[in-house]
Amino acid sequence: MPTQASRLRYRIVLGILIFLALFFGIGLLVWDNPMPYGSRGFWLIVDMRVTNVVVMAIVAICHAVATVSFQTVTNNRILTPSIMGFESLYVAVQTSAVFVLGAAGIMYFTGVRQFVLLVAIMVALALALYGWLLSGKRGNIHVMLLVGIIIGGGLGSVSTFMQRLLSPSEFDILTARLFGSVSNADPSYFPVAIPLVAVAAGLLFWSSPRLNVLALGKETTLNLGLNHRYETMRVLFLISILMAVSTALVGPMTFLGFLVATLSYQFADTYDHRRIFPVAALTGFVVLAGAYFIMRNIFYAQGVVSIIIELVGGSVFLYVILRKGRL
Numbered sequence: 001m002p003t004q005a006s007r008l009r010y011r012i013v014l015g016i017l018i019f020l021a022l023f024f025g026i027g028l029l030v031w032d033n034p035m036p037y038g039s040r041g042f043w044l045i046v047d048m049r050v051t052n053v054v055v056m057a058i059v060a061i062c063h064a065v066a067t068v069s070f071q072t073v074t075n076n077r078i079l080t081p082s083i084m085g086f087e088s089l090y091v092a093v094q095t096s097a098v099f100v101l102g103a104a105g106i107m108y109f110t111g112v113r114q115f116v117l118l119v120a121i122m123v124a125l126a127l128a129l130y131g132w133l134l135s136g137k138r139g140n141i142h143v144m145l146l147v148g149i150i151i152g153g154g155l156g157s158v159s160t161f162m163q164r165l166l167s168p169s170e171f172d173i174l175t176a177r178l179f180g181s182v183s184n185a186d187p188s189y190f191p192v193a194i195p196l197v198a199v200a201a202g203l204l205f206w207s208s209p210r211l212n213v214l215a216l217g218k219e220t221t222l223n224l225g226l227n228h229r230y231e232t233m234r235v236l237f238l239i240s241i242l243m244a245v246s247t248a249l250v251g252p253m254t255f256l257g258f259l260v261a262t263l264s265y266q267f268a269d270t271y272d273h274r275r276i277f278p279v280a281a282l283t284g285f286v287v288l289a290g291a292y293f294i295m296r297n298i299f300y301a302q303g304v305v306s307i308i309i310e311l312v313g314g315s316v317f318l319y320v321i322l323r324k325g326r327l
Helices: 004-030 040-074 086-109 112-133 141-164 168-178 187-206 208-214 218-223 228-250 256-268 273-297 302-322
Strands: none
Touching: 004 040, 004 256, 004 273, 040 141, 040 187, 040 208, 040 228, 040 256, 040 273, 086 112, 086 141, 086 168, 086 228, 112 141, 112 187, 112 228, 187 208, 187 228, 187 273, 208 218, 208 228, 208 273, 218 228, 256 273, 256 302, 273 302
């Protein structure tokens, strides 16, 4: 931000996003509360709604920080961490549970231990993929991305095959779990999810100067004295934690991160990650909370929020693709 005008613009954008985040966050807590303001019943309802707001904040931070970081290390603004197959693995695990154990299988993947296990499986598989494809003299991040797409497609095909063999009642129960929704989250997961997200997102924010260098490309990074492979592996590891927590918490939201990152680059108008990350996190929360607030209080259809976000995000993705990735 070399000029005073650009710094002023950034502060104005940040202020507007903070105002909108507070407006939608508080609106979700108190709007359409049937109990008298200040009464015990009023605060009980507010307390019940706090869970959804916290979940939205966690998901927004995960997708925003992970997607911006992923696009930096891959040097491509049309990619998202979802390309590595986190959503496909989540769908495969949930489908397998119902396929093997029936409708009761969903309960076997409900609980803090199961949440930790699912996150650990996702992170372990991501690390195995990174370590295998980025090690050695021929380590190539583009090959890693292609393998991730293939693995995700394979898991999706297996999941579809198993879903075809389910009974209508089992398929109906499973379908409710496969749509990304804040209602899928359990407050008992917070003591695990919040520290993981805080540490991973905090480390990525602390690494903003290094990410600024990584964005310049491999050759420039090496010339400036950074170990490109080590920095890439470290960032991908933190990204895998954020995406695993978000996916295990609420389910798949494939295009949310892409939508948020694309908007954030336009809003922030800078390449400095120290300034992009706050804008991205706030934009993610405004998108999620605003969508839920509008759909619940105006259209009374909060269950379709994730579908609309995916539709808008997918449309933006196609628009960027048709422009050959130039923003």
